Amino acid sequence: MAKIAGNEIRPGTLIQHDGGLWIAVKTQAVKPGKGGAYNQVELKNILTGTKLNERFRSDAAVDEIYLEKKDYQFLYESGDMLTFMDMESYEQIEIEKDFIGERAVFLTDGMKVLVQSYEGKPIGVQIPLQVVLTVTEADPVLRGGTAAPSYKSAVLENGLKIQVPPFIEAGTKVVVATEDGSYVKRAEI
Known part of the structure; x- marks a missing residue:
């Protein structure tokens, strides 16, 4: 201070x-x-x-005030609690899922996040701006529709429903923005 x-x-x-x-x-x-x-x-x-x-x-x-910022790794979800591990000390902390809000759906095993703390109490969690997820279901492309490019519904491995371009099929890995859950591009494998 x-x-x-x-x-x-x-x-x-x-x-x-x-x-x-x-x-x-x-x-x-x-x-x-x-x-x-x-x-x-x-x-x-x-x-x-x-x-x-x-x-x-x-x-x-x-x-x-100066916040302490440390890298943590997401380990697992248990009920309403999320468990993270300090990547230096291997100490584990639990944070309520509500604290991260809707963006918690993007947490994947082993994901690196930045936890901001004040006097040892976590007050912010920054997750990556973009994540790669696999499409598990994609609507079929409607042929003979309009010439304008249209998006179709798809379901990701985390259960999130998003709109994707017609060429995306089930099994395709896509890059998704964590801020609003929007499709960014097909992932380069």
């Missing part, structure tokens, strides 16, 4: 404020005609997701 001036807060800065951990989403330097300059900051609580707009004067001291 380090003290920074209120006008040094930038988007992405993590601060301790009002007893919570907040990340600066947007900042705007304001120099009013009367009174001192201030930094208008939109904050988001990293644990609850609530937002807050706050003014920080340039002479205000704010506690900047």
Whole structure:
């Protein structure tokens, strides 16, 4: 933890404020005609997701927080819990599935993730932006339809349903974006 001036807060800065951990989403330097300059900051609580707009004067001291970031390997899912292993110490941690949210569907055995912690408590898990998954079912291509390229439904090995180009068949490995579950391209094997 380090003290920074209120006008040094930038988007992405993590601060301790009002007893919570907040990340600066947007900042705007304001120099009013009367009174001192201030930094208008939109904050988001990293644990609850609530937002807050706050003014920080340039002479205000704010506690900047540094997160510990470590590589972990996803081991397995058990009920509502996900188990990860620290790739240096081999120590295992459990994180609730809800904590990762809908992106948990993309976790595969042995996947490397980045776990962000504050005072030993995990507060964020970054999974790869893209993953390779096998198509287990794909709708047949409808012949004689329109000339425009159309997508068809497919089911991936993790049970996720996505839209894929007509040339993708069951058994094909595809690259999928973990942010929104969209098809990116056919995987190069």
